[in-house]
Amino acid sequence: MIAGIRRVAGRSRNPAVVQGIGDDCAVLRVGSGRQLLVTTDLCMENVHFRRDWHSPRSVGHRCLARGLSDIAAMGGQPLACFLSLGLPTDVSQRWINGFMAGLERLARRFRVSLAGGDISSAPAIVADIIVVGQVPSGQAVLRSGARPGDRIYVTGELGASGAVLQRLYSGERVRPGTSKRHFFPEPRVQPGQWLRQRGRVRSMIDVSDGLSVDLLHICEESGVSAVINADAVPVARSASLDLALNSGDDYELLFTAGRGSRIPARIGSLPIHEIGVIQKVSTKPAITMVDARGKSQPLKQGGWQHFRDNRGLGEKE
Amino acid sequence: MIAGIRRVAGRSRNPAVVQGIGDDCAVLRVGSGRQLLVTTDLCMENVHFRRDWHSPRSVGHRCLARGLSDIAAMGGQPLACFLSLGLPTDVSQRWINGFMAGLERLARRFRVSLAGGDISSAPAIVADIIVVGQVPSGQAVLRSGARPGDRIYVTGELGASGAVLQRLYSGERVRPGTSKRHFFPEPRVQPGQWLRQRGRVRSMIDVSDGLSVDLLHICEESGVSAVINADAVPVARSASLDLALNSGDDYELLFTAGRGSRIPARIGSLPIHEIGVIQKVSTKPAITMVDARGKSQPLKQGGWQHFRDNRGLGEKE
Numbered sequence: 001m002i003a004g005i006r007r008v009a010g011r012s013r014n015p016a017v018v019q020g021i022g023d024d025c026a027v028l029r030v031g032s033g034r035q036l037l038v039t040t041d042l043c044m045e046n047v048h049f050r051r052d053w054h055s056p057r058s059v060g061h062r063c064l065a066r067g068l069s070d071i072a073a074m075g076g077q078p079l080a081c082f083l084s085l086g087l088p089t090d091v092s093q094r095w096i097n098g099f100m101a102g103l104e105r106l107a108r109r110f111r112v113s114l115a116g117g118d119i120s121s122a123p124a125i126v127a128d129i130i131v132v133g134q135v136p137s138g139q140a141v142l143r144s145g146a147r148p149g150d151r152i153y154v155t156g157e158l159g160a161s162g163a164v165l166q167r168l169y170s171g172e173r174v175r176p177g178t179s180k181r182h183f184f185p186e187p188r189v190q191p192g193q194w195l196r197q198r199g200r201v202r203s204m205i206d207v208s209d210g211l212s213v214d215l216l217h218i219c220e221e222s223g224v225s226a227v228i229n230a231d232a233v234p235v236a237r238s239a240s241l242d243l244a245l246n247s248g249d250d251y252e253l254l255f256t257a258g259r260g261s262r263i264p265a266r267i268g269s270l271p272i273h274e275i276g277v278i279q280k281v282s283t284k285p286a287i288t289m290v291d292a293r294g295k296s297q298p299l300k301q302g303g304w305q306h307f308r309d310n311r312g313l314g315e316k317e
Numbered sequence: 318m319i320a321g322i323r324r325v326a327g328r329s330r331n332p333a334v335v336q337g338i339g340d341d342c343a344v345l346r347v348g349s350g351r352q353l354l355v356t357t358d359l360c361m362e363n364v365h366f367r368r369d370w371h372s373p374r375s376v377g378h379r380c381l382a383r384g385l386s387d388i389a390a391m392g393g394q395p396l397a398c399f400l401s402l403g404l405p406t407d408v409s410q411r412w413i414n415g416f417m418a419g420l421e422r423l424a425r426r427f428r429v430s431l432a433g434g435d436i437s438s439a440p441a442i443v444a445d446i447i448v449v450g451q452v453p454s455g456q457a458v459l460r461s462g463a464r465p466g467d468r469i470y471v472t473g474e475l476g477a478s479g480a481v482l483q484r485l486y487s488g489e490r491v492r493p494g495t496s497k498r499h500f501f502p503e504p505r506v507q508p509g510q511w512l513r514q515r516g517r518v519r520s521m522i523d524v525s526d527g528l529s530v531d532l533l534h535i536c537e538e539s540g541v542s543a544v545i546n547a548d549a550v551p552v553a554r555s556a557s558l559d560l561a562l563n564s565g566d567d568y569e570l571l572f573t574a575g576r577g578s579r580i581p582a583r584i585g586s587l588p589i590h591e592i593g594v595i596q597k598v599s600t601k602p603a604i605t606m607v608d609a610r611g612k613s614q615p616l617k618q619g620g621w622q623h624f625r626d627n628r629g630l631g632e633k634e
Contacts (some may be wrong), residue, residue: 005587018327018457019457023389023459023460023461023538024386024388025355025387025388025391025393026354026356027391027452028352028354029352029353030353032349035347036345038346038447040400040434040507041401042435044437044438044439046402047437047438069341071342084357084358116356118357120359120364121364124439126361126439126443128359130355132355133342135344137346140335144339144340204341205341255343258444287564
């Protein structure tokens with residue numbers, strides 16, 4: 001199995017990797033004038049995926065996509081990934097091959113090397129993915145940079161992944177090919193870099209827990225509040241406003257930019273929607289939602305999180 | 318719990334960490350003329366530790382020690398660590414606090430920041446530790462540098478951790494305070510850096526799987542064979558030669574250096590033992606052991622690994 005993983009590792013070589021699998025550590029070269037980005041994402045069977053719902057290729061893809069999306073949310077360039085894999089004895093070689101194939105395909109597309117990892121037996125499948133990237137020094141886009149007056153934007157559409165999850169929970173069989181946004185989400189790596197370089201965005205996060213939760217992360221880290229227009233939220237055709245606001249796993253980019261900056265209507269083929277504005281905090285960071293009739297109410301977090309807690313789906317921290 | 322982890326993270330700040338917990342990625346500054354080292358170690362309950370054998374402090378210490386030891390084996394300087402933690406519902410807050418305290422204590426001693434991670438529910442305790450370090454460019458000590466004629470050395474003594482494990486398996490209760498080499502192993506970070514800088518060692522690995530297995534890793538990656546003198550192997554007082562050769566978890570450094578290089582008898586208080594010599598390969602990389610009477614035999618790997626497989630202890634890859 002190790003030999004199989006080494007083969008995968010040999011295929012998508014990023015020149016930043018000086019020494020990959022086969023030593024105590026991987027050795028990486030970071031460009032001069034660059035800072036390093038590191039993110040870890042723990043994917044647990046029956047928490048982040050289910051073997052009866054997700055094909056092994058989808059699981060491999062989704063695990064790496066979560067890490068790449070975190071690099072995207074800093075405006076960074078991914079270089080290498082690491083995989084710590086825990087496997088129960090009932091997992092077939094075929095499953096492992098499918099998982100590695102899903103991970104490898106995405107790694108190759110983004111020129112990310114599988115540069116190391118660890119393996120153990122485990123009572124359920126555990127895949128911890130570490131992605132290392134780089135960004136020009138001092139230019140990582142943090143959650144803490146939002147300022148009152150900033151406009152709030154989100155890429156793509158929201159809620160499609162949650163809609164699939166809802167169907168899966170209801171007992172429906174959903175084929176991976178028909179619902180790519182859930183089974184094979186696209187990390188927004190190039191748009192993230194574009195927004196850092198050309199869009200001069202002030203704060204950014206990826207929508208992994210749901211818009212209501214992730215926007216609150218920006219507000220809390222920046223010490224600001226936010227107002228969003230319900231009508232402006234880009235709801236996927238298969239989803240409801242509730243799913244668009246509260247379901248996660250969309251991996252779109254949520255960001256803020258100063259009033260003067262010119263954020264285009266799309267980057268390449270990816271649409272960008274202005275959905276609200278950052279305000280000063282009155283008592284504590286909070287989000288207000290305004291509907292089409294001008295009626296405003298506090299946007300609560302946790303509807304979907306409760307759903308997930310009850311059903312055993314995980315929350316990223 | 319996240320707040321508790323953030324508190325731990327705030328305490329042992331390494332200046333390389335520009336942005337720690339609280340964003341999509343950690344941001345790290347790598348010194349100019351430095352390359353980056355990354356290692357991941359997956360610690361699974363009932364594979365790498367048992368809650369009835371190991372105190373939570375010991376588990377936290379051992380998890381991080383494995384990662385620091387990998388950095389040591391490259392001659393590197395650790396900068397930051399990341400923790401992906403999977404927890405079953407029956408784990409108490411007290412256990413988690415103990416685990417974090419054990420990890421934190423070691424992190425502070427080596428000036429390593431806890432800079433990020435992830436949390437999930439899990440069917441058993443999972444702790445994946447990622448350690449990031451740095452080394453002057455091109456100077457990482459790899460497993461692949463051994464050359465025929467090199468002398469083989471090992472630091473400290475071997476087998477003490479395995480001897481404790483054997484007692485635990487036999488049903489004995491062993492108190493952590495009395496058997497620190499097993500419960501609180503010391504990663505050889507400063508000796509590793511000394512050996513790279515002043516000892517000019519050619520290849521290095523840490524003894525995590527056992528001398529017989531780890532020396533074979535050096536031989537295979539370097540394309541060489543090895544001869545070791547049974548009498549020269551530093552066997553811990555509590556251990557046998559078999560344990561010293563085949564049990565793991567010692568976290569001593571095993572390295573080779575050219576005949577001309579002057580390796581001292583100790584670095585600080587840590588003894589160094591010359592135990593053999595590197596030779597050309599005849600058919601494939603192999604290790605020969607010579608006893609006091611001059612009788613030589615092939616050194617087999619796997620005695621202890623079999624033991625571990627049978628008993629459910631993990632093997633590092």
